Amino acid sequence: MSKRRERFTAYGSAVLLVLGTLTVTSAATATAAAAPNPQDLCGKGTAIKLDRSAFPRTPEIENKWFPLEPGTQITTTGTVFSPAEGTTQKRTVISTVTGLTKMIDGVNTQVVWDRDFTDGELAESELAFFAETKKGKGTVWLFGEYPEEYENGKLAGAPSTFISGIDKALAGIAMLDHPRPKSPAYPQASAPSVDFLDCAKVLKDDQRVCVKTGCYNDVVEIVESNPLEPLSSAGKQHKFYSKKTGLIKVTAEGGDDQENMKLVKIKKLSSSELKSINAQALKQDSRGYTVSKDVYAKTPHAVVAESSSHSGRSLRNDS
Template sequence: DMTKMIGGVPSLVTWDLDYSDGELVEAELAFFAQDNDGNVWRMGEYPEEYDEGKFLTAPTWIHGYEEARAGIMMQGKPQLATPSYAQGWGPAVDWTDRGQVDQMGVETKVPAGQYKDVLVIAETSAAEPDAQQLKYYAPGVGNVYVGWRGAGEKTKEILELTKVEQLDAKAMAVVRAEALKMEKHAYEVSKNVYAHTPPLEQMPSTGQAAK
C-alpha cells in the first residue's frame, strides 16, 4: 500500500524476499505502474544481494537515472506470435531483460491449486541470449510457476506458488515498516540513483482523504 513517484508517475511498491535453502539471498523493492491501455510497466528496482547474511551489493536501476528506462512487465493485451519487448533498460547494471508471449490458455497445477487460462512469458537477456526463464501467470493471481529453457540456462531454477494469503492490517504494518527500513538503507548505499528519488508514500486508505 505504498507508492514512489518515478518520472512523474506514482508507482506501486512491492517488497520481495528470495530465500535459498532457508537463507536470504536477495531482498528487493520494485516499482510498477499501469497505463491507460492496461500495460503494466516496471519502473525500476532496488535489489540487495546477500551472502551468509552479509550485504554484498545493490545493482539499482530506476527510470530516468543513469540512462535507465522503464519497460513492460505485463502487456495489457498479450498475443501469440508477437515481437519481444523490453522489460526495462538499466545499462549501468546490465539490466537488459526482454519478454515474449510464449503460450496462452495453459492449465497449470502447483501446490497452491490448479489454474486455467494461464499465460506463459519467456524472458531472456542480452547477457544470456540462449537461456530463458518461463513465467506462468494465472488470471487474478499472478505468477504461479517459474521454469526454464535453453542450453545456456545456468541456475535451472524452478519455483512454484505454495500459498495465496491476504495480509491483515497488522501484517501490512510490519511489511510497510520493513520496506521503509530497506529504503533507508537504499538512500545510504545507492548514492547515484536511489538517493535522488523521492521517499515512499503510503496510499490513502478507503475513506481517507489524500493530503
C-alpha cells in the same frame, strides 16, 4: 533475462503497434532507413517511449494477469540448478504488495517487496516499482528495482540497482493488457549501467497448469531473455501467469543458473500485518539512500498510501 535473481518481470516486418505506450515505428515511414535503430531493444521496432500522462496520479494495478493489490503476499518455492558446478539449491521467494507508493521518473508507482531465500538464508531483499496505464487498457510497467544482496546474513550492497530516468535506465512493460501469442516481443526494462535488459514474448495461452494452490486452465506462457548476454550462459526463463492470480510457475531453458519455481501460497494480510510490512519496506527504502548513493539516493522517499490505512476491507488472514 539478466543473471540477476528473478522477481516474483523479433526481427521482421515492422508495423505500427502500440502496446500500452510502447511505440513501434512503422515500416512505411522507415523504408529509407537501412541502419538499425539503436533504441530498438528487443528487435526491430521495439523502442520505448514513456508517456507519463498515461498513468494515474495514484497507482492502482488491476491487470488480470498481474494484479497487485496492497496486502497480497505470495510464496513460491523451488530450486536453482547450476550445471557447471553440479549443485542444486533450494529457493523461496516471498513477494508482498506493500501499502507504499514511490515517485519514479515522474510516475507514482506501487512498491512490491520481495525477499529471496537460498537454502533458508536471506540472499536478496528487493523493492520493485510498478504502475499501470489508465489509457493503455491496463498495461503494467516496471520502473526500477532496488535489490539488496546478502552474504552470510550481512548486507553486501545493491550493485544491480536501476531506476528509470537515471543513468539511461528506461522503464519497460511487465505485463501487456491482453497477452496473446500474436503479440510482438517487448522490452520489460533497460538499464545499460548494470547490463539489465529483459525481452519478453508471449508463447502460448489457455494452458492448464497445476501447482500447490490449485489447477489453472487460463494460463499464459511468456518467455524472457537478455540479448546482452550469451544465450548459453543466460538461458531463457518461461513464466506462467493465471488470471486474477498472476505468476504461478517459472521454468528454465538452459543457462548457468536454472530456476524452477512454483506458487505454493497466497495470503491476504491483516491490517496490522500490512502495517508491519510497510514499516520494514520503508526501513529498506531509507537504507537505500546510503547503500546506493549514486542511483537510489536520487529518488523521492517512498510513502504510505492514504488508502492503505483503510484497506482492512480486503486484508484478512487466510483460513
